[in-house]
Amino acid sequence: MMKTLLAAITAFVFLGISNGATLAAAGDVEKGEVIYAERCLQCHGEEGDGLGPAAERLNPPPRDFTLGLYKIKSSAFDADLPNDEDLFRMVRDGMPGTAMPGWSDLLSEQEMWDVIAYIKSFAELEGEPEAQLDYGTQIESSPESIARGKELFNADDRCSECHGIAGRGDAVKKLKNDNGERTWPRNLTNAWTFRASNDPRDIFARISVGIPTTQMPSFADPKSKKKLTVEERWHVSNYVASLAKGEKVVRPENTVIQAARTASELPSSPDDPAWQTAPPSTFFLVPQIIAKERFFKPANDTVTVRALYSAEKIAIHLEWDDRTKSIPGDETAKAIADEELNEDAIAVQFPVTIPAGMEKPYFLMGDAAKPVNLWRWSSGTTDKPESIAILDAKGIADQQPRDANDAGLTAKGSYKAGTWRVMMTRSLRTETADKDLQFEEGRFIPIAFFAWDGSNSEAGTQHSMTTWYWLLLKPATGSRPLFFAIIVTLVVGGVLAWWGRSAAARNRETAS
Numbered sequence: 001m002m003k004t005l006l007a008a009i010t011a012f013v014f015l016g017i018s019n020g021a022t023l024a025a026a027g028d029v030e031k032g033e034v035i036y037a038e039r040c041l042q043c044h045g046e047e048g049d050g051l052g053p054a055a056e057r058l059n060p061p062p063r064d065f066t067l068g069l070y071k072i073k074s075s076a077f078d079a080d081l082p083n084d085e086d087l088f089r090m091v092r093d094g095m096p097g098t099a100m101p102g103w104s105d106l107l108s109e110q111e112m113w114d115v116i117a118y119i120k121s122f123a124e125l126e127g128e129p130e131a132q133l134d135y136g137t138q139i140e141s142s143p144e145s146i147a148r149g150k151e152l153f154n155a156d157d158r159c160s161e162c163h164g165i166a167g168r169g170d171a172v173k174k175l176k177n178d179n180g181e182r183t184w185p186r187n188l189t190n191a192w193t194f195r196a197s198n199d200p201r202d203i204f205a206r207i208s209v210g211i212p213t214t215q216m217p218s219f220a221d222p223k224s225k226k227k228l229t230v231e232e233r234w235h236v237s238n239y240v241a242s243l244a245k246g247e248k249v250v251r252p253e254n255t256v257i258q259a260a261r262t263a264s265e266l267p268s269s270p271d272d273p274a275w276q277t278a279p280p281s282t283f284f285l286v287p288q289i290i291a292k293e294r295f296f297k298p299a300n301d302t303v304t305v306r307a308l309y310s311a312e313k314i315a316i317h318l319e320w321d322d323r324t325k326s327i328p329g330d331e332t333a334k335a336i337a338d339e340e341l342n343e344d345a346i347a348v349q350f351p352v353t354i355p356a357g358m359e360k361p362y363f364l365m366g367d368a369a370k371p372v373n374l375w376r377w378s379s380g381t382t383d384k385p386e387s388i389a390i391l392d393a394k395g396i397a398d399q400q401p402r403d404a405n406d407a408g409l410t411a412k413g414s415y416k417a418g419t420w421r422v423m424m425t426r427s428l429r430t431e432t433a434d435k436d437l438q439f440e441e442g443r444f445i446p447i448a449f450f451a452w453d454g455s456n457s458e459a460g461t462q463h464s465m466t467t468w469y470w471l472l473l474k475p476a477t478g479s480r481p482l483f484f485a486i487i488v489t490l491v492v493g494g495v496l497a498w499w500g501r502s503a504a505a506r507n508r509e510t511a512s
């Protein structure tokens with residue numbers, strides 16, 4: 001009894017202190033090969049070179065295992081190998097912001113070790129890393145630490161050179177990975193896109209080791225002119241962790257954009273502080289993959305929407321992160337653009353008439369029976385100012401542009417530190433009721449969004465979009481319809497929240 005207990009303790013201690021290489025040695029390469037063929041090959045390729053059949057549609061591309069280089073490493077910056085736990089973690093949890101799924105629901109722990117043993121064999125990786133990353137003593141986050149981290153982030157343009165002064169990844173540099181493919185510095189305010197996580201300990205590891213295969217360098221390397229001490233790296237990590245957006249989170253139950261009625265004038269510009277009084281709703285943008293030309297690699301990921309209305313007019317405020325201000329004709333914009341530089345653009349889609357029930361037009365530009373309007377703003381070129389147009393659409397193949405003046409629609413845009421803000425204003429009612437939506441208080445109005453990143457060569461059908469959400473013009477307080485609107489909002493909101501949650505649950509099931 002005592003002996004078994006001792007053996008168990010020894011095994012436990014041994015596993016605990018080993019860096020995982022011993023554990024992975026338990027991975028069975030042959031079994032791993034079978035799992036790989038079934039689960040990994042379509043992306044990572046038969047030869048492990050990252051050239052599987054699905055690869056051409058993926059950005060970033062799947063890892064080429066033949067090189068033996070990995071992005072997420074907790075071994076020392078100059079060690080050739082990652083720790084096996086690093087690989088295990090990426091296989092188990094997946095890499096957010098990329099196509100790499102987490103496998104914990106489909107593969108057992110042993111199966112994950114087996115497949116890891118197999119992918120290591122592509123580069124004949126053997127043995128253990130020469131040295132481990134030194135975490136020193138973690139410095140807890142505090143306002144002082146964050147302030148110090150911010151200084152170090154911007155000093156000598158250390159991190160801002162690529163990530164921009166506000167950390168939104170908007171610095172004007174064209175970066176490529178080791179394979180010559182376009183890469184983007186991370187937008188550090190979008191914590192959900194971190195491949196590892198935005199926990200300070202993870203950030204510390206990325207700053208110390210760098211992100212192999214990309215231009216993100218090591219700041220622990222003594223040869224680096226911008227080297228940071230262990231202590232300094234903790235301050236920078238605390239600062240980066242503090243950048244995560246709080247208010248702009250995508251919530252599945254957030255499906256109704258609430259437009260409040262103002263007694264005063266509507267804001268006059270997209271930067272007007274009055275906009276902060278309107279509650280924000282943030283939605284994911286997904287690539288347009290339904291109609292030709294399909295599109296798989298959009299650059300914009302979310303859009304945040306606010307709305308206000310007065311007795312006569314409605315104003316819609318759109319805010320989205322875009323690393324590049326794409327103004328065709330501009331030399332800086334051209335230098336960082338992909339193949340072709342187009343204008344940045346955003347569009348709001350409405351049905352031409354408010355549906356009587358909850359039935360909406362087809363979300364991708366409507367259909368013959370249920371036409372839609374798109375209010376489409378474009379950023380302009382060096383020769384042409386920003387502009388707005390209306391598109392009358394009955395499906396993606398039937399779109400007619402029309403002068404926005406026709407309906408008295410105007411728009412204004414503003415670009416600052418990696419963020420576009422655009423405000424669109426129109427009268428609630430127009431004389432063109434046969435062609436344009438007439439807004440009404442207290443009714444659910446379907447609304448959807450489309451976005452184009454010009455520096456990512458997005459134009460025409462190559463864009464990102466959302467599905468339909470709802471816009472509600474909340475009647476001014478005191479009037480009877482308010483009571484009704486609240487009841488309807490509660491009932492419909494409840495149904496939608498339930499629907500959103502069960503859809504999310506279904507997605508989780510199908511993704512796994």
Ligand code: HEC
Pocket residue numbers: 035036039040041042043044054058060061062063069070071072073087090091095098099100101103115116119195
């Ligand atoms: C749908 C496509 C897809 C499938 C299926 C897939 N991967 Fe990946 N994988 C990716 C992409 C894309 C990346 C690169 C992400 C990046 O560079 O940020 C990646 C990266 C990785 C990495 C690199 C981690 C690092 O730190 O660099 C490992 C390891 C990995 N995959 C293992 C696997 C294994 C094992 C399987 C099968 C069980 C698998 N992948 C299946 C798309 C896929």
Ligand code: HEC
Pocket residue numbers: 060071153158159160161162163175183184185186188193194195196197203206207211214215216217219236240
């Ligand atoms: C030369 C350009 C460059 C510099 C300088 C740079 N980065 Fe990065 N950084 C990148 C790129 C490119 C990526 C995205 C890598 C990828 O494609 O996965 C990145 C990614 C990151 C990530 C994401 C980690 C994850 O888990 O996804 C963090 C955090 C980060 N950088 C922090 C910093 C900090 C802090 C500094 C300064 C100490 C810094 N970077 C300096 C280019 C740079």
